[in-house]
Amino acid sequence: MMRSGFAGHSCAAASDVADTKIQATKICNRKIALTPLSVELRYAPLPLIGALAVHYWFVVYDDAGGCHRWEVWQTKDAGGVSQGHVHCNLKAPQAGVGGGPSRRAAVWEGEAARRIAEVLADPGRYPQGHRYRYWPGPNSNSYVAWVLRRAGIEYALGWRGIGRKWQA
Secondary structure (H helix, E strand, O other): OOOEEEOOEEOOOHHHOOOOOOOHHHHHOOOHHHOEEEEEEEEEEOOOOOOOOEEEEEEEEEOOOOEEEEEEOOOOOOOOEEEOOEEEOOOOOOOOOOOOOOEEEEEEEHHHHHHHHHHHOOHHHOOOOOOOOOOOOOOHHHHHHHHHHHOOOOOOOOOOOOOOOOOO
């Protein structure tokens, strides 16, 4: 089943969408994330140092047929809808970050997906939302680890997830 909602395109084709900012404000400001069908955890290698470091993010597939990418980016208010470094739909859901294609690390459904989505739906609660450091953190991987802890999900990010152990 193709899910739409990302810039008017299916989530499967969203990585081919050039303008990822279309309708992002309308998409991310709604409470769509509270009843997800599933939440994916994705990662992609970083440019130049991909053998040593990856960037993790979440993609929420909601019951309205939309999908929305949530992550921390090194630049504040870089695009999509953002609150400091926390962004929704800055990039297409499956798009890499310049070091190679993305991969799916995990998928949650049901109650676990709902708990993750509830945390993501309130980006202002992330205590490091206006702070970013590549190493040792806080960074994108610190954010993902924080979301999982807040949602009560036990999942260990891979060793290349630099910043995963940063405690917010």
